[in-house]
Amino acid sequence: MPAIRKLDELLINQIAAGEVVDRPAAALKELLENSLDARARVVEVEMQSGGIKQLKVIDDGEGIEKDELPLALEQHATSKITTLDDLERVLSLGFRGEALASIAAVSQLTLTTRTAAGQHGWRIQSSGGTVAAVEPAAARVGTAVEVRDLYYNTPARRKFLRTDGTEFGHCEEVFKRIALSRPEVSMTLQHNGRTQWRLPSQTFQQRTRGLLGEEFEAVSLWLDEQSAGVRLRGLIAAPTFNRSARDYQYFFVNGRFVRDRLIAHAVREAFHDVLHQQRHPAFVLFLDLDPGRVDVNVHPTKIEVRFRDPRAVHQFLFHALSKALAAARAGTSSIATAAHATVGEPTSHAPQGANSATSRWSLAPGQGFASHQETMGLGSRQPTATYDVLFGRKATLEIPATPAGVPPLGFALGQLGGIYVLAQNRHGLVIVDMHAAHERIMYEKLKTALELDRIPTQRLLIPTTLNASRLELALVEENEDLLRQLGFELAVLGPAALVVRSVPAPLQDADPAELARNVLGEIGEYGTTRVLRERREELLAGMACHAAVRANRILTLPEMNALLREMEATDRSGQCNHGRPTWTQISMTELDRLFQRGQ
Numbered sequence: 001m002p003a004i005r006k007l008d009e010l011l012i013n014q015i016a017a018g019e020v021v022d023r024p025a026a027a028l029k030e031l032l033e034n035s036l037d038a039r040a041r042v043v044e045v046e047m048q049s050g051g052i053k054q055l056k057v058i059d060d061g062e063g064i065e066k067d068e069l070p071l072a073l074e075q076h077a078t079s080k081i082t083t084l085d086d087l088e089r090v091l092s093l094g095f096r097g098e099a100l101a102s103i104a105a106v107s108q109l110t111l112t113t114r115t116a117a118g119q120h121g122w123r124i125q126s127s128g129g130t131v132a133a134v135e136p137a138a139a140r141v142g143t144a145v146e147v148r149d150l151y152y153n154t155p156a157r158r159k160f161l162r163t164d165g166t167e168f169g170h171c172e173e174v175f176k177r178i179a180l181s182r183p184e185v186s187m188t189l190q191h192n193g194r195t196q197w198r199l200p201s202q203t204f205q206q207r208t209r210g211l212l213g214e215e216f217e218a219v220s221l222w223l224d225e226q227s228a229g230v231r232l233r234g235l236i237a238a239p240t241f242n243r244s245a246r247d248y249q250y251f252f253v254n255g256r257f258v259r260d261r262l263i264a265h266a267v268r269e270a271f272h273d274v275l276h277q278q279r280h281p282a283f284v285l286f287l288d289l290d291p292g293r294v295d296v297n298v299h300p301t302k303i304e305v306r307f308r309d310p311r312a313v314h315q316f317l318f319h320a321l322s323k324a325l326a327a328a329r330a331g332t333s334s335i336a337t338a339a340h341a342t343v344g345e346p347t348s349h350a351p352q353g354a355n356s357a358t359s360r361w362s363l364a365p366g367q368g369f370a371s372h373q374e375t376m377g378l379g380s381r382q383p384t385a386t387y388d389v390l391f392g393r394k395a396t397l398e399i400p401a402t403p404a405g406v407p408p409l410g411f412a413l414g415q416l417g418g419i420y421v422l423a424q425n426r427h428g429l430v431i432v433d434m435h436a437a438h439e440r441i442m443y444e445k446l447k448t449a450l451e452l453d454r455i456p457t458q459r460l461l462i463p464t465t466l467n468a469s470r471l472e473l474a475l476v477e478e479n480e481d482l483l484r485q486l487g488f489e490l491a492v493l494g495p496a497a498l499v500v501r502s503v504p505a506p507l508q509d510a511d512p513a514e515l516a517r518n519v520l521g522e523i524g525e526y527g528t529t530r531v532l533r534e535r536r537e538e539l540l541a542g543m544a545c546h547a548a549v550r551a552n553r554i555l556t557l558p559e560m561n562a563l564l565r566e567m568e569a570t571d572r573s574g575q576c577n578h579g580r581p582t583w584t585q586i587s588m589t590e591l592d593r594l595f596q597r598g599q
């Protein structure tokens with residue numbers, strides 16, 4: 001083995017760059033955070049070619065003193081903390097003194113700056129980490145950092161970069177997060193000479209409306225709860241404004257955008273009763289607490305945090321959100337009067353191969369369960385042909401009878417309340433929750449197929465197009481292989497549109513747009529490898545749920561029997577994916593007892 005040696009500083013920085021700035025969006029995040037830490041009121045971003053060719057952030061902040069300028073590009077040099085105590089109480093976005101050094105190590109960087117007291121500005125340039133002498137420059141008060149040719153000297157990293165559009169999509173998401181957190185700061189974003197966002201200094205409500213749309217703002221409830229030094233503020237959308245992806249979920253801890261399992265869990269719990277499991281609430285929330293109670297130094301890009309008392313935070317979040325939702329339901333706030341449509345997403349497309357004229361309601365909309373489902377934003381349109389297509393046969397014709405003549409789950413008698421299938425078997429009455437059962441069957445099919453390499457795909461007769469965010473477009477470009485493995489064929493159609501060409505064969509009757517959004521949301525949040533490794537079951541469960549027959553679909557007897565036969569053929573079909581039972585049995589003896597027969 002070669003002798004142990006110390007790495008030179010450039011190599012150290014290049015390695016660090018791999019962690020801290022793995023793509024232009026990460027560099028943009030660091031530059032924007034520096035501007036905010038410098039108390040900028042106006043921040044302008046200019047980018048060329050997805051930020052790869054050029055990424056420039058200009059602010060009107062405090063600037064850097066001439067003497068300190070070389071230090072700014074050095075590793076472990078920061079003006080933000082000096083002691084461990086400071087680190088434990090840090091409120092600035094930066095604290096490691098690592099970002100600029102990392103970016104400089106993998107680019108051509110020019111930093112121009114001027115303090116309010118300075119007669120003129122100063123400039124420092126660095127090429128692949130080699131820093132030139134400081135020289136005078138004409139400049140406004142503030143700092144401009146220009147990064148050119150990112151990763152020009154680290155070809156391995158450069159290879160991981162995607163198309164300009166993809167990289168820009170990620171940059172835009174970073175820009176939005178920061179913009180939401182600081183509405184008082186005026187911000188613009190330019191890409192290839194075109195202005196994409198121009199946000200004046202504004203109120204939080206105005207900024208949210210600007211970035212997330214009027215619909216979101218209109219149906220949202222303002223919330224402000226405080227307890228024992230912890231405060232939660234922000235907007236949560238009425239449950240009717242729900243999404244198939246987690247794309248409208250912005251959570252900030254002490255002003256820093258974070259993704260956190262504990263927070264996600266508390267939110268999910270709070271929305272549990274008002275939102276269908278597979279739909280996601282939309283919110284922009286700010287949690288503020290004593291910086292000593294949260295550790296921000298746990299992740300290279302600081303996107304995760306660690307609470308010193310996670311249980312207390314979880315409880316507080318859950319209660320604050322539940323309270324707001326309960327108030328909304330009681331009609332004491334704007335949320336209750338919110339529009340009752342699932343807004344913010346394109347309306348669902350008619351399922352392929354479906355004859356929508358055949359879909360009926362067992363209850364008129366506005367009555368009982370039907371209206372409840374609608375309120376929760378669940379689409380109820382489903383083709384009655386589902387079972388025939390799905391199971392590929394007319395079940396009554398070929399029921400595999402047991403030696404006793406009756407299959408275990410018996411034969412269907414009819415449907416109850418649009419929810420349950422009633423059947424008769426040798427023991428008595430069988431009651432099946434049809435949605436739960438169908439969901440389970442499809443989940444098991446998907447799982448088995450994926451275990452055997454990939455889920456078979458079904459080409460749509462008519463491809464479905466859908467509006468998509470730049471981030472969604474980026475995800476499609478980046479995850480072609482994974483999507484194919486899952487049975488999808490998606491392609492970018494234009495700057496804001498996607499086309500779904502194929503869907504997983506077992507789910508061919510589901511709404512393709514909904515399915516695609518759902519799967520992209522999962523990949524966007526967890527990344528390809530984690531989706532496949534840790535979240536595979538949840539991902540498949542989500543897909544199955546979207547495709548499963550909804551309540552209030554009238555089934556024909558053959559369809560009901562087909563469902564019973566599929567249940568018998570499916571492992572673990574006694575429980576749905578959420579652990580609830582899918583069917584139950586009431587024996588003749590129990591029925592007799594109810595009617596006091598033979599007593």
Ligand SMILES: Nc1ncnc2c1ncn2[C@@H]1O[C@H](COP(=O)(O)OP(=O)(O)OP(=O)(O)O)[C@@H](O)[C@H]1O
Nearest residue numbers: 034035038072078079094095096097098099100143
């Ligand atoms: N836009 C800016 N305006 C004023 N000072 C800046 C600006 N950008 C960087 N600096 C100065 O340069 C120093 C180094 O910046 P850098 O981003 O590398 O580290 P940091 O922000 O201190 O910590 P982190 O690595 O966590 O971001 C900062 O501490 C700050 O003093």
Ligand SMILES: [Mg+2]
Nearest residue numbers: 030034094099
């Ligand atoms: Mg920084």
